[in-house]
Amino acid sequence: MELFFSQILDGVSIGSVLLVSATGLAIVFGLMGVINLAHGEFMMLGAYVTFVVQSIFKPMGGVLFELYFPIALVAAFVVTALVGVLLERTLIRQLYGRPLETLLATWGVSLIMVQLIRSVTTAMIAAIVAGVLLGLLAVRFLAARFAEYPFFPYLRGVVWAAALGVGLAINGALASVRPLASAWFGPRNIDVTAPKWLQGSWGKIAGIELPGIRIFIILLSVALLLAMLWFLRKSVWGLRMRAVTQNRQMSNCLGIPTDRVDSITFGIGSGLAGVAGVGITLLGSVGPNLGAAYIVSCFMVIVLGGVGNLTGTVIASLLLGILQSVIGSGSILIAFPDLPASVKGVVEFFATTSMSLVLVFTFIIAFLQFRPNGMFPQKGRSVEV
Amino acid sequence: MISQAPAPATARGTLLRVSGVNVYYGESHILRNVDLKIPEGEMVCLIGRNGVGKTTFLKTLIGLLHHKSGTIDYEGSQLLSEPPYQRARRGIGYVSQGRDIIPQLTVKENLLLGMEALPGGLARNRHIDPLVFDLFPILEKFLARKGGDLSGGQQQQLAIARALLGKPKLLLLDEPTEGIQPSVILDIERAVHRIMNETGISVLLVEQHLHFVRQSSYYYAMQRGGIVASGPTTSLSDAVVKEFLTV
Numbered sequence: 001m002e003l004f005f006s007q008i009l010d011g012v013s014i015g016s017v018l019l020v021s022a023t024g025l026a027i028v029f030g031l032m033g034v035i036n037l038a039h040g041e042f043m044m045l046g047a048y049v050t051f052v053v054q055s056i057f058k059p060m061g062g063v064l065f066e067l068y069f070p071i072a073l074v075a076a077f078v079v080t081a082l083v084g085v086l087l088e089r090t091l092i093r094q095l096y097g098r099p100l101e102t103l104l105a106t107w108g109v110s111l112i113m114v115q116l117i118r119s120v121t122t123a124m125i126a127a128i129v130a131g132v133l134l135g136l137l138a139v140r141f142l143a144a145r146f147a148e149y150p151f152f153p154y155l156r157g158v159v160w161a162a163a164l165g166v167g168l169a170i171n172g173a174l175a176s177v178r179p180l181a182s183a184w185f186g187p188r189n190i191d192v193t194a195p196k197w198l199q200g201s202w203g204k205i206a207g208i209e210l211p212g213i214r215i216f217i218i219l220l221s222v223a224l225l226l227a228m229l230w231f232l233r234k235s236v237w238g239l240r241m242r243a244v245t246q247n248r249q250m251s252n253c254l255g256i257p258t259d260r261v262d263s264i265t266f267g268i269g270s271g272l273a274g275v276a277g278v279g280i281t282l283l284g285s286v287g288p289n290l291g292a293a294y295i296v297s298c299f300m301v302i303v304l305g306g307v308g309n310l311t312g313t314v315i316a317s318l319l320l321g322i323l324q325s326v327i328g329s330g331s332i333l334i335a336f337p338d339l340p341a342s343v344k345g346v347v348e349f350f351a352t353t354s355m356s357l358v359l360v361f362t363f364i365i366a367f368l369q370f371r372p373n374g375m376f377p378q379k380g381r382s383v384e385v
Numbered sequence: 386m387i388s389q390a391p392a393p394a395t396a397r398g399t400l401l402r403v404s405g406v407n408v409y410y411g412e413s414h415i416l417r418n419v420d421l422k423i424p425e426g427e428m429v430c431l432i433g434r435n436g437v438g439k440t441t442f443l444k445t446l447i448g449l450l451h452h453k454s455g456t457i458d459y460e461g462s463q464l465l466s467e468p469p470y471q472r473a474r475r476g477i478g479y480v481s482q483g484r485d486i487i488p489q490l491t492v493k494e495n496l497l498l499g500m501e502a503l504p505g506g507l508a509r510n511r512h513i514d515p516l517v518f519d520l521f522p523i524l525e526k527f528l529a530r531k532g533g534d535l536s537g538g539q540q541q542q543l544a545i546a547r548a549l550l551g552k553p554k555l556l557l558l559d560e561p562t563e564g565i566q567p568s569v570i571l572d573i574e575r576a577v578h579r580i581m582n583e584t585g586i587s588v589l590l591v592e593q594h595l596h597f598v599r600q601s602s603y604y605y606a607m608q609r610g611g612i613v614a615s616g617p618t619t620s621l622s623d624a625v626v627k628e629f630l631t632v
Contacts, residue, residue, distance in 0.1 A: 236507045243487050243498055250485035253447050255473035255502030255551060 015321025040291025046277025084270025131167025
């Protein structure tokens, strides 16, 4: 029974991570109708930021190293939010109102991010920064003189192509220097160690150990959820976001800068994914392909809970986490040792992480046959309009 | 030699001057060479049957649609491709035909959003001018209700109050009396009058309700996307009304 309970606790903590990430996905979808397939990669990015912060703090050792985790949380949020804003400004904005193209484009972005993490080197970063700066400066300089001419778009294209060439040349030149050319992370999994205060038990309730990591993740996601609620309900930008979500055109006519609302929302959504990624470093292995493992679960949470419904998202994510953990760990076998052999075989068959996901998703698909709009669909006049 | 033309278009006292404006929805040509001007502090009425392009014209002024040719001079400078929120901040208030109350927000939040058009936006302006409650007392009673739960007439009052809180110089009203009970129509007419007298704003009214039309100082009649008749409203004869308004 204790094992069973601790499995549920495991499930709740996985569910909490899903919850944070799915909330980010949901507010972006609600506001802009954009399904961000790179959301999982933002989680991955958050996990890698944690790794970087840890690597910076490791040589300091002692108390400072113990403190790295909260700093990693903030850093992961800020970095992923900034990358999100950049993505929105450069790419998503161009595809507004074209959901299929957005889907494809964000999938492409996810592939780029995965490969970037695998093969990023100092030389590559230097080349990218130099190329982009050069391109921007050149285009700005030329725009001042030639913006009026019909050939300007072609000129801009040529300039960017030249900047790309310069970038490639810089990369090639720097790559001959050994320390600049070695990959930062490489394709293999990286190792994030939790600080000591998170490891081990945080006490007992009714004879059941409370593992620090699990409790910390659950508390973190509750805090984030409350902060998000406060932001949406009480802050000025939250009010603007809710207004734009419900009626973009009229919000625009009232004087709400919808483009900035889009950027901020996308930034917050990505930032939440980043924080969820920090949580993942405590739960499982961290590698470049981490995103793919979680994005599907995030989508399932949103579909199951009902789009645009926070209560639904909470319940669905916890349910998904618990089911996945209980089935996947095979603890049903230990909790009920007297099952007949045939049932035992079936349970054993599904007692791996991937097979448990298959089973859970089958449940969800079956459920959606009866409630196509999820557990808590939005009701009322405003939905039908 | 280049001759120095006198300051174009905006003679003193004209807030908005539209000349030769053409607007397209994709391939279809909706507005054809529309000319119109709105003097400061006056109410101008745009009449015409359903589907002639009146709403399209208002959407062009607020910036939801963009004109392909022609000029729109507002307060001495041209409106080009500014998004609606920048035009709102320059003093154009818009009350749309569907009223467009944000349904899940409370009446109070809807009113607050009206102040986004003020300098500094909502962050600097959190106090709702009690004038709007004076104009539409019902709103004060319903402050905590959801906007989507109000009746059509109440929503119309809310939409006008919301636009007024942005302290516009030009108020665009798109059929404010459509589908609304007569007593509320009178309330709305009275409120618009009072605001014009007290603050001197200009109003462009798109309307089919004749009583309201008669209160404007100039009229423009639209047919198939072009202005076909105009003049002081006093000269708006029954024959003209019959031709351009009655179905």
